[in-house]
Amino acid sequence: MPATIRDVARASGVHVSTVSRAFSAPHLVNAETRAHVLAAAEELGYRPNRAARALITGRTHNIGLIVADIANPFFPPLIKAAESHARGRDYHVFVADTNEDAGVEEELVLALAKQVDGVLLCSPRMSNTQIEQLSREVPLVVVNRPVPGLPAVVMDVAQGARLAVEHLVSLGHRSIALLGGPRGSWTNREIRRSATLAARTAGAELVVVGPNPPTEESGSAAADAVLRAGVSAVLAYNDLMAVGLIDALDHRGVKVPDQISVVGIDDTALSRRTRPMLTTVATPTAAAGRAAVDMLLQHGDDRRTTALVTLQTELVIRDSSGPGPHRTAGPGGRHQPPVDGVASESRE
């Protein structure tokens, strides 16, 4: 029923190959022939069948975008930016959600492989070797994690975590909890490494609580552990957990930031909506989406590029972080120093 290239050829009295060229290689066909063809095509409402084209050219003009959880507020801006950027380059985007499950991830990449020119793998939970293996099936760009031998775009969360810790220390905090994220996450390891180092350098103590799933509920659930740790400040793996934590603290009557400071990571839309507004590390998610699309389209078929794009992060200071017990200028003594013995909680 829908018009094919053959219908257009018949209607304009030329061969199908000429019609094809009129669209995809205009310089090879006479200008007025081309005008005829285009007119006939318009008349018939012809639109090329991309599947057929893909079959012979090998390029589908589609890309896959695999994320852990569409509903996690971290991802929509990334998805939106990637989709819009891709469409501007005449690519369409399959979006898929893994529910934070590594098995589903692999399955999805394989299922999409034949249908796309490449896949953007965001915050994967798979192992590096698994990912490398998959990259033999389809070009891959990894987001939020460097994988040796593969193109990737990451955020400099290490810098962000350092800034956050330094910020807290400068406010007078000497005992800080790190509310850890999911186990397989590279970002989580980076944050932990960098925060630990920054704390040691600044002469503060860092206790790790976790790992935890990166959800609001898990942030709330960690409230008691955080309180038991006796810290005066918390750096959370992401905004979602920070928000959950603040909520739970609120329920327990613990004031933020008066009794405990909370810093998030990601600067999602959420962070401006909490009371107090969340101090957080801004990660450029939209830019990451665009950069990943660019890398995919640029590298095309030559897998095994080792390109790594690192995007800068910055600390956004709002209201959830305040003076701590060791504030040099302030009147000391309101908070009791951290109790020890609870820190053992935290081994991974």
Add this chain to the structure above:
Amino acid sequence: MPATIRDVARASGVHVSTVSRAFSAPHLVNAETRAHVLAAAEELGYRPNRAARALITGRTHNIGLIVADIANPFFPPLIKAAESHARGRDYHVFVADTNEDAGVEEELVLALAKQVDGVLLCSPRMSNTQIEQLSREVPLVVVNRPVPGLPAVVMDVAQGARLAVEHLVSLGHRSIALLGGPRGSWTNREIRRSATLAARTAGAELVVVGPNPPTEESGSAAADAVLRAGVSAVLAYNDLMAVGLIDALDHRGVKVPDQISVVGIDDTALSRRTRPMLTTVATPTAAAGRAAVDMLLQHGDDRRTTALVTLQTELVIRDSSGPGPHRTAGPGGRHQPPVDGVASESRE
């Protein structure tokens, strides 16, 4: 490079048609032949090329999902549910974002038409006739708006708006503002119609402020207009605008709900995160996504079905709505916090 059906045929010593049937019509091929074939396929890492299959069968096993704004918190749960539901039925989903632009909508449907078995059009801004026209190119299911002659799934926002108004009136509000949404939106018209009727029936006054874009900023921007209207309560087109409004009121030192009550619509994740927590009308977005996928897969090619699924909404009473100036039960001047009796207002 990737293994084709021909490679499998060669490896297992049978004809390609047998391989094909081993996958798509197992009962037509001898059990042990089939075992051989599957083994060879596994060995070679063969995965059928869906584009080639689509070319001949006419079914791509893909669907398109077009939304106004991926980053609007209303949509991610819908997208997530639709994608997961579709994948369970062996369908993949193209997601696209129109930026609330009717022109982009049409362009997208057309671009996707040949690549999908159908398109889910969410909250379209196009005219009915435009939509009907497009439905001749590709099966369409419309979400959040009934289009005569097309399958659609809508939320009963009229009921939701009525419940919200009745709730406010029962709290003692006699003058209510409706913070309108975008002009082309059917939902907006429904809310307006129903709220107006409900107010008149209850003997209250309803003033409409708008139309407005459905964003947080626009909610904030409307604060002055709302205050000038001299109302004691506001029903907003969606949670996003309600949140923006609450923020702006807060900045002006106006207390919610003490001085003015605010009710949202959608019950997005946001609504539990505002202070005070938002009273809102819950719309079953995930269910809508699933229902739309079902309708699309069910109706398949026979367009022009007139099926309309209406999903119920309910009022979720939280803390942003409180007693108004005409509270009958209230003693003298001062308001009291909402009591339990109010909850009976919400039905299912």
Add this chain to the structure above:
DNA sequence: TCAGGGACTACAAACGTTTGCAGCAGAACT
């Protein structure tokens, strides 16, 4: 003994494109 049928399997056309090659006219050189 043979017709009829059942259970498989092979053959080949088809889906809608793209693209290397060949052909052809006319222009431009030698």
Add this chain to the structure above:
DNA sequence: AGTTCTGCTGCAAACGTTTGTAGTCCCTGA
């Protein structure tokens, strides 16, 4: 005048599948 080149167009094969048709073989029943 002959050769080469240029600009354009047609021909046909190919991409990886599915599927209608036509075998082939063997079994059954009369």
